Amino acid sequence: MRPLRLGLCSLLTWMLASSVAAAHTGSFGGGFVGGFGHPLFGPDHVAAMVAVGLWGAFLGAPAIYVLPIVFPLVMAVGGVLGILGLPLPGAEVAIAASAVVLGMMVATAARPPLLVAALVVGVFAIFHGYAHGAELPPGADAVAYSVGFVVATGLLHLAGIALGLTVRWPAGRIGVRGAGAAIAAAGVAFLWRLA
């Protein structure tokens, strides 16, 4: 087996082992699995994260790899605000709006400068991080929980990027822009629900 593949298999083993270890202390649900499921079971988070990946793929290099690297770091800043209980008004509205704005960026094939794109994504990352941080459970499994939701967020970006890489074909371009429009429409529905 090639070393890289063996390393990835071992990483998977470690993740499973950590879950087993967490099960012994009765914190399976609140640990890695709980954190991993947090962004996945929030449709507003899923829509916005996939849109970030789609937009990154649409913008091409270096945005395609800068956005997924910068997003978790900025999200952590929002997470710290949430954990410390500092007020951030309109967080839920901003999260729903992120799906609208990012979806529209993809749908309209917007190509702003990298700095502007990073700023737009970064501002929304703070609100997403705030929501995750406010729900971070105290206790020994907080690390596993936090790793879980950061990894899930990153994997949603990568899913968006993978889908977005189809823009090199004409049909893929239409499909990606359509996906962006669908995300924006979903964002409007999230906003409507909050109103």
Place this chain on the structure above:
Amino acid sequence: MRPAARLALALLALAPVDAEAAGGARSFSEGLLHPLLVPAHALAALGLGLLIGQQAFFVRRLAIASYVAGLGMGFAALIAAVTPTLAGEALLAAAAMSGALVALARPPPVSAGCLLAAIAGAALAFDSSPGGISVSDANVALAGTFCGAVLLLLAVASLSTRLRGGWQRIGARIVGSWVSASALMVLALILGR
């Protein structure tokens, strides 16, 4: 594959055998698996290993030696009954910093990198204090933790040195950002209490 990496990967494969090690090591085997099964320890080893693996050969050796020295000093202090304080916080801070440096692809100066590795090693040792067992058993468990912590770092650093391709390096940077973000938030959680 290098012998160190082979050994460390065998250790990873053994992980599910003894999940009790996560609660506090009481024997050599539990000590060996302790750094692997405690999320904060594994996170710090992942961040530091990725950072060390991306450095030049000479710097890599120095950083690993600093980490081992830090571990050794930490364990020696534990054996001498020094009470650990803020070890978990220091470990998470080291993880956050290592991850951020990997994510930003900004290698630190050699001395700063070695200092970071030494602090991470000492903090990991201090955070591995076994409780409620006899002194001789505790020393055996600490010896296991020492071996486990060194092997885990060598495994990650060895894997990281192989990430030379463009996309592989980007993947390492993404994982670095995940490590940093996770550690930073938990650090805020602990300090905010």
